[in-house]
Every structure is written in C-alpha cells, then in structure tokens.
Amino acid sequence: AQTVTQSQPEMSVQEAETVTLSCTYDTSESDYYLFWYKQPPSRQMILVIRQEAYKQQNATENRFSVNFQKAAKSFSLKISDSQLGDAAMYFCAYRRGGGATNKLIFGTGTLLAVQP
Amino acid sequence: DGGITQSPKYLFRKEGQNVTLSCEQNLNHDAMYWYRQDPGQGLRLIYYSQIVNDFQKGDIAEGYSVSREKKESFPLTVTSAQKNPTAFYLCASSITRDRDEAFFGQGTRLTVV
Numbered sequence: 001a002q003t004v005t006q007s008q009p010e011m012s013v014q015e016a017e018t019v020t021l022s023c024t025y026d027t028s029e030s031d032y033y034l035f036w037y038k039q040p041p042s043r044q045m046i047l048v049i050r051q052e053a054y055k056q057q058n059a060t061e062n063r064f065s066v067n068f069q070k071a072a073k074s075f076s077l078k079i080s081d082s083q084l085g086d087a088a089m090y091f092c093a094y095r096r097g098g099g100a101t102n103k104l105i106f107g108t109g110t111l112l113a114v115q116p
Numbered sequence: 117d118g119g120i121t122q123s124p125k126y127l128f129r130k131e132g133q134n135v136t137l138s139c140e141q142n143l144n145h146d147a148m149y150w151y152r153q154d155p156g157q158g159l160r161l162i163y164y165s166q167i168v169n170d171f172q173k174g175d176i177a178e179g180y181s182v183s184r185e186k187k188e189s190f191p192l193t194v195t196s197a198q199k200n201p202t203a204f205y206l207c208a209s210s211i212t213r214d215r216d217e218a219f220f221g222q223g224t225r226l227t228v229v
Contacts, residue, residue: 006158009156035217042222043204043222043223044220044222044223045206045208045218045220047217050217091158091159103149103161103164103174104149104159104161104208104218105161106151106158106159106160107158108156108157108158109158
C-alpha cells in the first residue's frame, strides 16, 4: 500500500525568508502524481503545486517550488519570500496513475507559522 | 460559480442517531470523495465514487454509508455504528484524469453531544 509521510508536525519561518517542508512517500508504482495542498484557518483545501512522476523537471508556481527526488521517494516543498498569508497546514498527497483509481493519499500535515 | 458545496457547516448528533452530510458539486466531475480529518492524522479516505451508481470503500468505511444516485451529489451518512464520529469531514471531486487535482468543499464539523 502506498503511504505518505510528513515528519515535521510544525515549522516556523520569518517573513520574507525561505522554508522547506519535507515529504516522503512509499510506492511500487512508476506512474503517479504528487501534490501539495494548503489548508488555511478557513479549512478550505487549496492546491499549491503538483508534480508528475514521469517529469524530471521540478514543478514551480511563483514562490512555491518542489524538489522531487524520485529515487529517494522524496517530494519537498520550498516556499520563498514567505508571507503572512502562507501560514497554514500543508499536506503532501499522492495519487496513483493509470486511471485505476483516483483517490488521494495524504500525509499527516505540517503546520507552518510565519513570524512577522 | 462552479464549486463544491457542503452542508451544514456545523452538525451536532446525539448518541445513537444517524446523520447525513450533504455534498453537491456543479463542476461536472465524475469522481467524488469523502475524507475525515482528525488532529495529527491528516485526511483519511472514507468512501469514493468514480461514476454514478458506483462507489468503493476507502480506508475507514466502517460506520459510514454513501450513495451516488446523481452525478452532482454524494451524501455521506454517519451511522450509529461509527464509534467516534466527532471530526471534520471534507468532500472532494475531480475529473478522472490522473494529473488533475481534487477540489474540496469547505467541510462539515460533526460533533457528538
């Protein structure tokens, strides 16, 4: 069974600094997708960034980027120039490819605090 | 506006009662999901459906039931068999293409009183 592990329950960063959130996963599949979701205090889940496993290039969305290490099964999220609005719970998620099932498997989350 | 609507936002249940959480989407998505969120445990999948009139159990289906009679609707019933139902419940939907993300509703907070 696939699993997703986030080993940092809480992180803190100063405003305008950079922070990296860790995620590792376990799968025997070669076709899969990885996601980072943000859950602010409103509890609305928002997609931050996605990565296709077949792509070697790391995904980037504005201040958010990932370091995807397929062999190590690692998928970390880097937030640059942190802003107060980045404070939230961040979840790493995995989805198996191939169309057999589309369910997302989530990690336990990392609570990010941004200090002014 | 397109989106997913969950209702109610807060729900209180007495011991031994069944309650139903509503989830409606107007995104024309085929797949719908129910997740349970507890502190320190992330989101755990209860049930999911990839097509009308079909659904599968997730990792923690015991004590829950669902139906998928319409593409737009995927209600979740929390039965009296669910021993610890107090939690935050999130409904999501997605197109069935692998790379597409799931879109989430705003959740229902269920409390047993």
